[in-house]
Amino acid sequence: MEEKLKRVTLLDTSNIENLKNMLGKALNDGRTLLIVGACSADYIGRARSELTIGDRILIIKSDRSVLLHRPRSYKPVNWQPSGSIVNISSKEGRLVIKCIRERPRETLIVKFSEIYTAAILNLEDEGVFSLYASEEDMRKAILKNPDIVEEGLKPVSFERPVTSGFIDIEAIDKNGNIVVIEIKRRTADIDTALQLARYVKDLEKIKGVGKVRGIVVAPRATTEFKRLARSLGIEFKPLSPKRCLEILYGTEEKREITLDEFIS
Amino acid sequence: MEEKLKRVTLLDTSNIENLKNMLGKALNDGRTLLIVGACSADYIGRARSELTIGDRILIIKSDRSVLLHRPRSYKPVNWQPSGSIVNISSKEGRLVIKCIRERPRETLIVKFSEIYTAAILNLEDEGVFSLYASEEDMRKAILKNPDIVEEGLKPVSFERPVTSGFIDIEAIDKNGNIVVIEIKRRTADIDTALQLARYVKDLEKIKGVGKVRGIVVAPRATTEFKRLARSLGIEFKPLSPKRCLEILYGTEEKREITLDEFIS
DNA sequence: GCCTAGGTCCCGTAA
DNA sequence: TTACGGGGCCTAGGC
Incomplete structure (x- = not known):
C-alpha cells in the first residue's frame, strides 16, 4: 500500500547548497515553499523598492506567485x-531567490542572511470557493425583480x-x-456619477433621443455624489447587496440563524 | 547571559486543547502564528463567502491581520x-479560529479538520522599506524641474x-x-481625463478666468483617453516615473549597473 | 496585446 | 467619522 505523501x-x-537544491526541485514538482528567516529585498520594475534586513515570511506558491510578508500588515x-x-x-553561503x-x-530579489525554517508544502486544495453579494449578484437580483429599483421598470439589456x-x-x-442603471455594491461616489453621466450621454447619442434617465443603484451615496448627481440630472436608488441576496435566494432567515449558531 | 528567544x-x-492554549498565549504576546492544514472557511460581512475543505496556509500576524492562502494565486x-x-x-477536537x-x-471563521504544522514566530523586523517612482516622486521631479512638462512653466502650488x-x-x-497638471504614474485613462476636467472647471470657477489649461502627465495614455482629452480640450505630456527618478536623484546609470551586477 | 471595470479591494490623509 | 484617490494595485473579460 502506497504511503500518503x-x-x-x-x-x-x-x-545552504543542499537546501537550495531541495527547494529548487520541490518548486519544479509544483510544491509550495515556505521560508522564515532574516532577509533583505530589492524590487525593480514599474517602480523600485529597497527593504533592509529583518525577519520575514516568504511564500512561493505552486503557481509561482511570490509573497514576502513582514510580521505586520495585510x-x-x-x-x-x-x-x-x-x-x-x-x-x-546565502540563499538568494530571484523572481522575474x-x-x-x-524583478524581485530576496536575499536571506539567516534561515529559521524552510519547508516544502504539498498542499491539495480542491475546495470550492463561493462568494455572494457581488455587484453581479445585485445585477441578477434587479433583472429578476426590476420593481426593487422602480415600479414598472422593464430591463432591455x-x-x-x-x-x-x-x-x-x-x-x-x-x-x-430609456433608463440606464449603474450598480455599485459599495457607497456611490463622485466617480460613479461621472461614469453614469458618460453612459447616459453615449446612449443619448446612439438613440438620438432627447433625454435618457440615469439611475445609480447602491447601498448608499456620499454627499458629494448627491450634489453632483443633482447637477447632472442623475437619480439615486438605495439598495443593499444583502437585500439582493434575499431576492435571489429567498429570505436569508434560515441561513442567518445557522450562521449565528455557528459563530456563537 | 540571556539566551536569545x-x-x-x-x-x-x-x-488540540494544548495547541489552542499555546497559540492563544503567543498571540497575546504579540507573536505571529503560522498554521498549515486542512480547513474550511466562512466569511460574512460586506459580502459573504464559503470555502469548502482543502489544504491552506493561515497566517495571523502580530497586528492581528489574518491571511488564509490557498496553494495558488497572489x-x-x-x-x-x-x-x-x-x-x-x-x-x-478541531481548531477553530474566529476573526472579527x-x-x-x-466575521471570518476558519475551521481546521487537520493540522500539518503549527508554529509560533517571534519575528523582529525593524527593516526600512523605501519605494521610489511613486506619483509623489513624479510631482517632486516636476516641481524641481518644471521644464520637463513644458518650457517656461512656473509652479504656483x-x-x-x-x-x-x-x-x-x-x-x-x-x-x-493658468495650468492644472494631473500626474499619473501609470497609463492615463478615461477617468484621468474626467478627473482633470473637473479640476479645470473648479479652478475656472474660482479664478473667474475664461480658460484654464489642463495637462495630464503620465508615461502613456489609452486611445480612449486621447479621444476624450481632445473633446475636453485637455493636453497630454508623456513622462515616465523612471525619468523623474533621474531628475530627483541624478542619472541612474551607476545604480543600474550595480543592480545589473546584483541580478546577474 | 490594449482597455475597462470590479474588489470583502487596502491604505493614507485631510476636512 | 466620512470621503477621496493612490496602488508595483491584481484580476477577469472583451475585443
Whole structure:
C-alpha cells in the first residue's frame, strides 16, 4: 500500500547548497515553499523598492506567485503575481531567490542572511470557493425583480457596450423612457456619477433621443455624489447587496440563524 | 547571559486543547502564528463567502491581520485586515479560529479538520522599506524641474484643494495662462481625463478666468483617453516615473549597473 | 496585446 | 467619522 505523501517537509537549514537544491526541485514538482528567516529585498520594475534586513515570511506558491510578508500588515511588502520565473540560488553561503516577471518586466530579489525554517508544502486544495453579494449578484437580483429599483421598470439589456464602457442595465420605465442603471455594491461616489453621466450621454447619442434617465443603484451615496448627481440630472436608488441576496435566494432567515449558531 | 528567544517554535499538533492554549498565549504576546492544514472557511460581512475543505496556509500576524492562502494565486482567499479581534478555540477536537472586525462588522471563521504544522514566530523586523517612482516622486521631479512638462512653466502650488478634490500641481505657463497638471504614474485613462476636467472647471470657477489649461502627465495614455482629452480640450505630456527618478536623484546609470551586477 | 471595470479591494490623509 | 484617490494595485473579460 502506497504511503500518503507528507504534506509538510521541514528542511535542514544548515547546508545552504543542499537546501537550495531541495527547494529548487520541490518548486519544479509544483510544491509550495515556505521560508522564515532574516532577509533583505530589492524590487525593480514599474517602480523600485529597497527593504533592509529583518525577519520575514516568504511564500512561493505552486503557481509561482511570490509573497514576502513582514510580521505586520495585510499586504506583502514585496511580491510577484503568479506566473513569474523563480530562481533559487546561493551566493556566499546565502540563499538568494530571484523572481522575474515579463510584461511588465519586473524583478524581485530576496536575499536571506539567516534561515529559521524552510519547508516544502504539498498542499491539495480542491475546495470550492463561493462568494455572494457581488455587484453581479445585485445585477441578477434587479433583472429578476426590476420593481426593487422602480415600479414598472422593464430591463432591455445588460452589460451593453457603449463608446466609453459598459452599461450595467438598460431598461424602459413605465412611461417609455430609456433608463440606464449603474450598480455599485459599495457607497456611490463622485466617480460613479461621472461614469453614469458618460453612459447616459453615449446612449443619448446612439438613440438620438432627447433625454435618457440615469439611475445609480447602491447601498448608499456620499454627499458629494448627491450634489453632483443633482447637477447632472442623475437619480439615486438605495439598495443593499444583502437585500439582493434575499431576492435571489429567498429570505436569508434560515441561513442567518445557522450562521449565528455557528459563530456563537 | 540571556539566551536569545527562539524565532520559530514548532508546536505539537496532536493535542488540540494544548495547541489552542499555546497559540492563544503567543498571540497575546504579540507573536505571529503560522498554521498549515486542512480547513474550511466562512466569511460574512460586506459580502459573504464559503470555502469548502482543502489544504491552506493561515497566517495571523502580530497586528492581528489574518491571511488564509490557498496553494495558488497572489491574493488570500479569505482575510481580515489588521486590528481584527482573533479568537482561537476548539470544538469537537478541531481548531477553530474566529476573526472579527468592527466597522465594517465582518466575521471570518476558519475551521481546521487537520493540522500539518503549527508554529509560533517571534519575528523582529525593524527593516526600512523605501519605494521610489511613486506619483509623489513624479510631482517632486516636476516641481524641481518644471521644464520637463513644458518650457517656461512656473509652479504656483501643489495639492491645492478645490471643490472636487486636489489639484496635483497648479502652474503658470510662459504666456501667463493658468495650468492644472494631473500626474499619473501609470497609463492615463478615461477617468484621468474626467478627473482633470473637473479640476479645470473648479479652478475656472474660482479664478473667474475664461480658460484654464489642463495637462495630464503620465508615461502613456489609452486611445480612449486621447479621444476624450481632445473633446475636453485637455493636453497630454508623456513622462515616465523612471525619468523623474533621474531628475530627483541624478542619472541612474551607476545604480543600474550595480543592480545589473546584483541580478546577474 | 490594449482597455475597462470590479474588489470583502487596502491604505493614507485631510476636512 | 466620512470621503477621496493612490496602488508595483491584481484580476477577469472583451475585443
